[in-house]
Amino acid sequence: MSSVLKTDERGAKDINVQQFEGSQRVELYEQLKQREHNWWQARQQLTLLKERQMFWFGDNSFMMWLLWQLVSYVVVAMVLMLLSKLSNISLPLWQYMGLFAVQTLIFIVMLGFKGRMATHLQNKINQVDVLREEALNEMTILAADTLYNDVHAKAPISLQQIFEYYDGEFHLASLHRLLQKEVDAGRLMLGQQQVEAEILPLELADEELKEMASEMVYKSVL
Incomplete structure (x- = not known):
């Protein structure tokens, strides 16, 4: 912002002949840069939260939850097989079934809290959206000068x-x-x-x- 700092130049269209002195204008520009940074971060965070909301709580979210549950079954089974092979310990079938039953129970509990988690995420989205809007409004006020x-x-x-x-x-x-x-x-x-x-x-x-x-x-x- 070279023209902001050159306060000795007083052309008819020079920004330094506005109602603020040079040092005040530099401060306003610094505030504008800070608000722009805040707005940029809020927009990025809002985008990430909305993507998370669509992924976990969108129209096809139930199928996604089932898919991840199946993936967790496979991952746990592979880990148990690897540990069993490394330690030369053979677990009985009922222990495998018990572990998968616990996984299923956890999954059912999480499904029961799905609505509450969706509400919590929506509240967080609303909060970030308010911060984004506030930063934009402050940017607009500063941009006017x-x-x-x-x-x-x-x-x-x-x-x-x-x-x-x-x-x-x-x-x-x-x-x-x-x-x-x-x-x-x-x-x-x-x-x-x-x-x-x-x-x-x-x-x-x-x-x-x-x-x-x-x-x-x-x-x-x-």
């Missing part, structure tokens, strides 16, 4: 140029998400290149945006 001023002052400007302007300190997906709020509010116009980055995991969104960031040009209508 930093990022948005820069973009309006330098528009038309591409997403790639914005990314380079901040020395790569912000992810493309984060910049796109924040700028989309200005587009939705009618204060910025985006060219033909629209990317549904919000519905993708952040790493995939960043990769997709890299391919077309230079073609995504923002124009100010202020």
